[in-house]
Amino acid sequence: MNTRRTHPAGGVDDALRHPRTQQALRGTTVLVGCYAGVSALTLLAVILLRHHPDMVTDAVWVRAVIVVATSLLMASFAARTARGHRRSYLRLRLASALMLVAIAVIIALPGGFPTWLKLEQGVCGALLLGVVMIVNGRRMRAAFASR
Known part of the structure; x- marks a missing residue:
């Protein structure tokens, strides 16, 4: 029978239990949690400032909702990565890199978004x-390479 396991038969392997790997996993979880928190506070600010069209445009609404949704997905990926799920680790690597590129584009492009959102x-x-x-560091890649 082909049952799928997310962990080796003996549980989480030594590479994931290494103190430095655990520290990296905790750091990732904290950073993603902060990202989700900042994103949620931004959406709250957008809601509160909705009657100020110079500060909250349609593009700001769309961006704020997308960022909150992706931050929650990334929080899920980070939590599952911390439990040793390789696919979640790969998803976290991809999502964090893509969102970083999207943020760089938003900051670099003139207009489109108000200054306060670019700062956020x-x-x-x-x-x-x-x-x-x-997540792209040697220790994390090594911990998930054998999985």
Whole structure:
């Protein structure tokens, strides 16, 4: 019978239990959690400022909702990665890199978004840069390479 296992028969392997890997996993989870928190607070600000069309445009609404949704997905990926799920680790690597590129584009393009949102996206970008650096680091790649 072909049953799918997310962990080796003996449980989480030594590479994932290594203290530095555990520290990297905790750091990733904290950074993604902060990203989700900042994103949720931004959506709250958008809701509160909805009657100020110079500060909250349609593009701001769309961006805020997308960022909250992706941040929650990434929080799920980070939590599952911390439990040793290789596919979630790969999803976290991909999502964090794509969102970082999207943030760089938003900040770089003139117009389109108000300055306050670009500043907020800069904060999110800094958090995601930390995630990208950790999840693409040698220790994390090695921990999930054998899985």
